[in-house]
Amino acid sequence: MSNPTYTVIFYLFAAITVFSAAFVVFTRNVIYSAFSLLFTFFGVAALYVFLSADFIAVTQVVVYVGGILVLLLFGVMFTNGIMQTGQKSEVFHIIPGTVLLVGIIGALLYTFYTSHGWMPSETTLQGSIVERIGFETMSRYVLPFEMVSILLLAALIGAAFLARFDKSEK
Amino acid sequence: MEQLTTIGLNHYLTLSAILLGFGLFAVMTRKNAIVVLMGVELILNAANINFLAFSKYNGGMEGVMFALFVIVIAAAEAAIALAIVINIFKIFKSVDVSRIDSMKE
Numbered sequence: 295m296s297n298p299t300y301t302v303i304f305y306l307f308a309a310i311t312v313f314s315a316a317f318v319v320f321t322r323n324v325i326y327s328a329f330s331l332l333f334t335f336f337g338v339a340a341l342y343v344f345l346s347a348d349f350i351a352v353t354q355v356v357v358y359v360g361g362i363l364v365l366l367l368f369g370v371m372f373t374n375g376i377m378q379t380g381q382k383s384e385v386f387h388i389i390p391g392t393v394l395l396v397g398i399i400g401a402l403l404y405t406f407y408t409s410h411g412w413m414p415s416e417t418t419l420q421g422s423i424v425e426r427i428g429f430e431t432m433s434r435y436v437l438p439f440e441m442v443s444i445l446l447l448a449a450l451i452g453a454a455f456l457a458r459f460d461k462s463e464k
Numbered sequence: 465m466e467q468l469t470t471i472g473l474n475h476y477l478t479l480s481a482i483l484l485g486f487g488l489f490a491v492m493t494r495k496n497a498i499v500v501l502m503g504v505e506l507i508l509n510a511a512n513i514n515f516l517a518f519s520k521y522n523g524g525m526e527g528v529m530f531a532l533f534v535i536v537i538a539a540a541e542a543a544i545a546l547a548i549v550i551n552i553f554k555i556f557k558s559v560d561v562s563r564i565d566s567m568k569e
Binding site for chain 1: 469470472473474475476477478479481482485486487488489493494495496497498499501503506509512513516517520521522523528531532533536537538539540541542543544546547549550551553560562
């Protein structure tokens with residue numbers, strides 16, 4: 295699969311993902327972080343398409359960009375005030391944090407590139423996997439599927455209960 | 465050069481290691497609770513890339529299903545965490561995690 299176009303597009307999306315993730319982490323403005331996270335999620339979704347997981351990519355866009363990011367933006371607006379979008383987020387433990395960042399990335403990359411390589415299976419995933427996901431969900435993973443649906447329902451009811459406005463305060 | 469131009473498992477693992485590092489950095493160094501949550505989301509995305517990469521090169525469906533469940537759990541986690549953050553803001557008038565030090569009003 296050393297098609298030049300494929301390689302160039304992969305590196306393009308990888309660069310979008312990494313640089314916007316770096317911007318999320320290193321900018322001091324909370325609103326800029328939230329909007330930069332949008333590009334990270336889209337970049338990761340594009341990488342999922344490269345990994346032939348098209349259904350997961352669409353789910354990523356719908357759930358992360360349409361749900362979680364909007365929730366995070368609401369959180370920013372609620373807690374900082376809409377008028378103070380220039381709100382800065384302070385930084386502490388900067389030296390241990392940098393040591394951790396460099397250490398984790400260095401250790402993982404050292405392990406990946408000095409090991410004797412992976413042995414991919416002969417039958418890698420190819421093409422669309424939507425049909426196989428449907429099949430697996432309704433056969434092997436039917437119990438986790440039902441459990442996770444109940445968990446999500448309970449979590450959403452709990453969140454609505456926790457974040458409600460108390461009428462007695464007024 | 466062959467290593468660089470042929471996209472393989474190591475490329476995805478490298479990318480997810482970088483995302484994991486950034487996420488940990490955000491969780492460790494930021495004072496704003498919302499940005500800490502964004503770091504957690506980055507870590508979960510890094511884990512998902514790993515699951516899907518191993519699933520593709522292994523040819524099985526286990527990683528794909530696990531990634532799907534991770535996304536659902538991440539949605540539940542974000543909803544609950546933001547509800548808690550909003551409550552913290554109501555009580556402390558701040559979301560600075562280094563100043564929230566009492567469990568009782």
